[in-house]
Amino acid sequence: MNMIREWDWSTVIDAFPLIFKAMWITLGMTIACYAFALVFGLVWTFIRRVRIKPLQRLISFIMEFIRTTPPLVQLYFIYYAWPLVPYVGVTLDPITTSILGLGIHFSTYISEIYRSGIESVDKGQWEAATALNFSTRQKWTKIILPQAIPPTIPMLGNYLIIMFKEIPLTAAVGVGGMLLTAQKYGAKFYEYMEPLTLVALFFLLLSYPSSILVQKLEQKMNRRFDKKPGGSNNGKEVTAS
Amino acid sequence: MEPIVKYEDVHKSFGDLEVLKGIDLNIAPAEKVALIGPSGSGKTTIIRLLMTLEKPTSGYIEVDGDPLWHKEVNGKLVPADEKHLREVRGKIGMVFQHFNLFPHMTILKNCTVAPINVLGMDKEEAEQRAVEMLEKVGLADKLEAYPSQLSGGQKQRVAMARALVMRPKVMLFDEVTSALDPELVGEVLEVIREIAEEGEMAMILVTHEMDFARDVADRVVFLDNGVIAEQGKPKDILENPQSERLQSFLERFRTSSSS
Ligand SMILES: Nc1ncnc2c1ncn2[C@@H]1O[C@H](COP(=O)(O)OP(=O)(O)OP(=O)(O)O)[C@@H](O)[C@H]1O
Ligand SMILES: [Mg+2]
Numbered sequence: 001m002n003m004i005r006e007w008d009w010s011t012v013i014d015a016f017p018l019i020f021k022a023m024w025i026t027l028g029m030t031i032a033c034y035a036f037a038l039v040f041g042l043v044w045t046f047i048r049r050v051r052i053k054p055l056q057r058l059i060s061f062i063m064e065f066i067r068t069t070p071p072l073v074q075l076y077f078i079y080y081a082w083p084l085v086p087y088v089g090v091t092l093d094p095i096t097t098s099i100l101g102l103g104i105h106f107s108t109y110i111s112e113i114y115r116s117g118i119e120s121v122d123k124g125q126w127e128a129a130t131a132l133n134f135s136t137r138q139k140w141t142k143i144i145l146p147q148a149i150p151p152t153i154p155m156l157g158n159y160l161i162i163m164f165k166e167i168p169l170t171a172a173v174g175v176g177g178m179l180l181t182a183q184k185y186g187a188k189f190y191e192y193m194e195p196l197t198l199v200a201l202f203f204l205l206l207s208y209p210s211s212i213l214v215q216k217l218e219q220k221m222n223r224r225f226d227k228k229p230g231g232s233n234n235g236k237e238v239t240a241s
Numbered sequence: 242m243e244p245i246v247k248y249e250d251v252h253k254s255f256g257d258l259e260v261l262k263g264i265d266l267n268i269a270p271a272e273k274v275a276l277i278g279p280s281g282s283g284k285t286t287i288i289r290l291l292m293t294l295e296k297p298t299s300g301y302i303e304v305d306g307d308p309l310w311h312k313e314v315n316g317k318l319v320p321a322d323e324k325h326l327r328e329v330r331g332k333i334g335m336v337f338q339h340f341n342l343f344p345h346m347t348i349l350k351n352c353t354v355a356p357i358n359v360l361g362m363d364k365e366e367a368e369q370r371a372v373e374m375l376e377k378v379g380l381a382d383k384l385e386a387y388p389s390q391l392s393g394g395q396k397q398r399v400a401m402a403r404a405l406v407m408r409p410k411v412m413l414f415d416e417v418t419s420a421l422d423p424e425l426v427g428e429v430l431e432v433i434r435e436i437a438e439e440g441e442m443a444m445i446l447v448t449h450e451m452d453f454a455r456d457v458a459d460r461v462v463f464l465d466n467g468v469i470a471e472q473g474k475p476k477d478i479l480e481n482p483q484s485e486r487l488q489s490f491l492e493r494f495r496t497s498s499s500s
Contacts, residue, residue, distance in 0.1 A: 122341070127337065127341060128337065131292055131294070131333075131334065131337075132334075132355035132403070132404075133331050134355065134359055143343060146345050
């Protein structure tokens with residue numbers, strides 16, 4: 001078989017609809033994993049605010065563990081090893097596995113972003129809210145979150161793009177996104193170049209404009225918080241550590 | 242007349258550091274008290290305890306007849322919960338050194354958000370009251386501006402309006418001019434003076450402005466190293482200090498502020 005061959009437009013045309021269809025799966029997975037990460041990130045953030053030292057240390061350790069282990073290993077673990085764990089182990093389908101795996105992995109980063117947002121709000125804001133006798137709930141909804149959230153939006157956007165680019169990992173447990181579709185196409189017709197190029201192109205076309213959008217957002221938020229008043233240090237930029 | 246604020250043997254420690262070493266202090270309704278003393282003597286801590294921003298280590302504080310950090314259950318005093326604190330705290334207002342305005346809200350909103358959400362006032366009434374207070378501090382033309390667009394002196398005047406709309410019975414001022422450029426101090430002191438002259442509200446003013454203290458206060462309390470070392474009429478305290486500690490404090494003060 002001849003491995004060196006010309007670029008074939010008819011293969012492109014043939015593969016395009018398949019890859020295009022798979023793009024929706026990839027996008028759907030991105031959104032599902034991201035939504036899970038956003039919500040689960042909130043859970044981490046609130047558990048970590050409970051003032052019990054051992055609990056805080058335990059949670060930090062678990063988060064650090066999740067963050068420092070490759071997501072692919074986590075996916076394999078959930079898919080292949082989890083069902084074998086006594087008592088709690090269950091077999092999960094590829095989509096659930098992926099949403100759990102990538103969702104939890106990214107939730108640790110998202111939680112860090114939430115935390116940095118909350119901590120970027122000056123202590124004086126809490127004190128002023130107390131002095132005006134707001135309830136705890138009102139302090140969060142009226143005073144703290146409206147200031148904590150905007151500066152985190154560009155970073156959250158960045159993670160959405162990163163997440164999108166990590167979705168091909170889910171091919172490893174059998175989610176039929178763009179990558180797996182291209183791979184199958186290749187295996188079937190011995191034509192890898194065109195479908196894989198298409199996949200790369202789709203990723204480029206989707207991520208590049210998004211990253212420009214995020215950059216714009218970031219500039220806007222920075223300007224907004226540049227002139228932030230109120231004395232002391234509440235104009236500082238928020239960075240995820 | 243019953244005092245509006247009572248401190249009885251109040252202690253406060255931060256870790257091993259005892260900052261307040263037994264404070265006894267009564268404040269009459271409508272009384273204006275200036276709190277002076279060296280840096281670190283515990284002035285801020287005293288008023289933060291009253292604003293419930295800090296919890297006393299021991300002792301008893303009363304506001305308008307109600308225990309602040311305790312509540313009565315079957316005739317016994319037990320530590321207060323947040324619900325009780327919220328009930329009593331409503332009688333206290335505070336103006337901060339660094340203003341602490343809400344940067345994401347307009348000036349008007351800064352002054353209406355608490356009346357609407359905390360006092361349950363309707364929007365129109367809250368706005369009417371806010372505008373009235375903003376007029377009093379001379380900023381009725383800035384309703385739609387954001388805090389970032391104001392000078393330090395203006396911000397501090399908004400902060401006062403924001404506290405005033407809640408109609409507290411006791412207002413606390415923590416060195417409210419010390420973060421301001423010198424040329425802006427006057428306008429803020431002027432507003433405080435006017436509020437003080439209006440009357441009914443008791444005021445505790447932590448300040449380094451001795452002339453201002455003399456003008457506005459009914460009583461000057463000198464705090465040193467966590468205890469009230471001397472107190473009395475402004476004239477007596479500032480012109481005829483008895484204790485050596487107060488004498489040297491005022492002396493240091495005169496030399497540092499005239500230089
Ligand atoms: N949250 C805190 N944790 C630890 N120490 C504190 C805290 N707040 C205040 N202190 C310490 O308590 C002491 C008294 O502080 P306080 O702010 O009441 O003094 P002050 O009289 O207001 O001084 P200044 O004139 O400098 O404002 C200081 O030594 C200060 O370092
Ligand atoms: Mg102080």
